[in-house]
Amino acid sequence: MTMSETARPDAVDRQRGDAKIHIAGLGKTYRGHGKDRQVLADLELKVRDGEFLSIVGHSGAGKTTLLRCIAGLEPPSCGEVRFDGELVTEPPAGLALIFQDYGRSLFPWLRVLGNVTLPLRSAGTLSAQERRAAALDALKAVGLADAATQYPWQLSGGMQQRVAIARAIACRPEVLLMDEPFASVDAQTRADLEDLVLNIRRQYGVTVVLVTHDVDESVYMSDRVAVLGGTPTGVAELIDVDLPPERDQLTTKSLPGFIDLRTRVLRAVRELPSERKSGA
Amino acid sequence: MTRRSVLRTLEFGVPVLVVALWWFISEAMPPSFYFPPLRDIWAAFQATWIFDGIGRDVVPTLTGIVLGYAVSVIGGIAIGVVLGSVPALHDFLHPVIDFFRSLPSSAAVPIFILLVGVGMEMKVAVVTLAALWTVILNTSEAVAGADPVVTDTSRSYRLGRLDKLLFVTLPAASPQIVVGMRVALNQSIILIIVAEIMVSTQGIGFFLKNAQWHFDLTGMWSGLVMVGIIGFALSRLFLFFERRVLAWHRGLHGKAEL
Numbered sequence: 001m002t003m004s005e006t007a008r009p010d011a012v013d014r015q016r017g018d019a020k021i022h023i024a025g026l027g028k029t030y031r032g033h034g035k036d037r038q039v040l041a042d043l044e045l046k047v048r049d050g051e052f053l054s055i056v057g058h059s060g061a062g063k064t065t066l067l068r069c070i071a072g073l074e075p076p077s078c079g080e081v082r083f084d085g086e087l088v089t090e091p092p093a094g095l096a097l098i099f100q101d102y103g104r105s106l107f108p109w110l111r112v113l114g115n116v117t118l119p120l121r122s123a124g125t126l127s128a129q130e131r132r133a134a135a136l137d138a139l140k141a142v143g144l145a146d147a148a149t150q151y152p153w154q155l156s157g158g159m160q161q162r163v164a165i166a167r168a169i170a171c172r173p174e175v176l177l178m179d180e181p182f183a184s185v186d187a188q189t190r191a192d193l194e195d196l197v198l199n200i201r202r203q204y205g206v207t208v209v210l211v212t213h214d215v216d217e218s219v220y221m222s223d224r225v226a227v228l229g230g231t232p233t234g235v236a237e238l239i240d241v242d243l244p245p246e247r248d249q250l251t252t253k254s255l256p257g258f259i260d261l262r263t264r265v266l267r268a269v270r271e272l273p274s275e276r277k278s279g280a
Numbered sequence: 281m282t283r284r285s286v287l288r289t290l291e292f293g294v295p296v297l298v299v300a301l302w303w304f305i306s307e308a309m310p311p312s313f314y315f316p317p318l319r320d321i322w323a324a325f326q327a328t329w330i331f332d333g334i335g336r337d338v339v340p341t342l343t344g345i346v347l348g349y350a351v352s353v354i355g356g357i358a359i360g361v362v363l364g365s366v367p368a369l370h371d372f373l374h375p376v377i378d379f380f381r382s383l384p385s386s387a388a389v390p391i392f393i394l395l396v397g398v399g400m401e402m403k404v405a406v407v408t409l410a411a412l413w414t415v416i417l418n419t420s421e422a423v424a425g426a427d428p429v430v431t432d433t434s435r436s437y438r439l440g441r442l443d444k445l446l447f448v449t450l451p452a453a454s455p456q457i458v459v460g461m462r463v464a465l466n467q468s469i470i471l472i473i474v475a476e477i478m479v480s481t482q483g484i485g486f487f488l489k490n491a492q493w494h495f496d497l498t499g500m501w502s503g504l505v506m507v508g509i510i511g512f513a514l515s516r517l518f519l520f521f522e523r524r525v526l527a528w529h530r531g532l533h534g535k536a537e538l
Contacts, residue, residue, distance in 0.1 A: 105430075107433075107448065118447055153531060
């Protein structure tokens with residue numbers, strides 16, 4: 001699916017390998033009242049096809065900015081993001097984003113089924129019946145087949161985030177982007193949702209990029225962890241998670257390898273300078 | 281009795297009590313030219329409005345309200361969505377629209393009489409001039425103030441223009457649009473009566489002025505009752521519409537009656 005390499009000789013280097021998402025020289029500067037704030041600079045990152053990559057970093061490190069650039073919601077100030085070799089300039093098809101704030105990202109005026117079918121309707125590839133079937137399948141996959149006719153606000157927080165996940169996977173995306181998706185639910189629900197996402201990932205064979213501030217979560221769920229750091233932010237460290245692919249809340253988290261990895265990630269997050277931004 | 285049924289009883293009981301009080305007190309008072317007893321008003325009401333006056337005066341008035349209100353709501357929402365979607369347009373035109381909204385549209389009746397005559401077109405024009413701006417302002421403010429998460433979600437899921445308008449922009453703005461529509465409905469009722477009183481050959485406003493010319497106090501009171509009934513019925517109808525359209529909004533904010 002990559003562009004022919006002769007088409008863009010200057011991009012030959014970038015398109016090599018099986019990167020699903022290729023971020024090169026990415027910089028993002030927010031222009032403020034006489035004071036520019038550089039959030040990301042010269043950031044390099046490849047997301048491999050089929051992998052589960054977590055992005056961690058201290059708060060304010062620009063994790064969400066990075067994800068928004070990947071999602072095509074934020075134009076980079078310099079550098080580029082490529083999805084399957086195509087330059088990302090607006091939200092690409094084949095990429096679904098799950099927001100932290102499910103309460104605002106799900107539409108309260110639509111029932112659960114309406115929320116899940118709406119993007120399919122706009123895609124225009126399925127008939128009304130097929131859309132309904134696809135949405136019900138996705139709701140079944142997140143265990144909410146019975147909630148189709150309810151409004152999102154009639155459900156608990158965890159269930160609402162599951163509806164958001166169903167909406168994302170109903171589109172059959174190749175890449176699932178998640179922005180701190182479990183930050184506003186309780187610990188037990190959080191563990192359940194983590195396992196649900198791991199299941200979905202296996203079932204749908206989707207590439208996942210997860211932004212989280214929770215180091216344990218990043219190690220538990222991922223194949224690789226990218227630690228953001230520095231001011232302005234780049235990728236400070238890429239850590240391979242060499243744990244068995246089958247993950248389990250109890251056994252995985254008590255493995256010596258897990259403890260080592262979380263220490264490594266935590267150290268990487270902590271050791272980076274997180275000084276207050278000087279007045280520029 | 282539950283709290284709910286007490287409220288229900290009061291809702292119907294109080295108006296009945298007020299009418300009963302009016303009836304008996306006006307009976308007991310010495311006869312007055314300006315404040316005829318309710319018994320006489322009721323007799324005049326039956327003679328005037330049941331049912332000759334319905335076709336002669338009520339239908340023209342209601343037609344004017346419905347047409348002017350429809351133009352205001354449909355046009356107001358359409359213009360409001362465009363203004364709200366283009367921030368520059370919104371900022372430039374806001375003061376102009378605010379000016380027109382602040383203008384008492386009864387002041388424009390004389391101009392409209394010259395422009396479009398004294399018929400239905402004039403009434404519709406006056407009602408529209410009164411009601412349009414409120415709908416525009418409420419719609420454009422709601423659309424311009426859309427939740428960025430909602431906007432990001434629509435973009436991220438690549439919603440088409442029409443889908444976004446019908447399933448995101450309009451429903452998201454609907455609570456505020458409905459507020460504007462409610463105000464606009466009141467303005468429509470007021471202005472149609474004003475226009476009919478100023479110049480018209482039909483309608484309840486015309487009937488009122490005609491009764492005044494003939495010193496028919498009882499007739500005027502009966503016309504006043506008729507206007508009250510129309511206003512009350514329309515606001516009830518609106519409440520019904522509002523409860524249906526904004527059921528999700530009530531539920532979201534903890535007043536679910538689903």
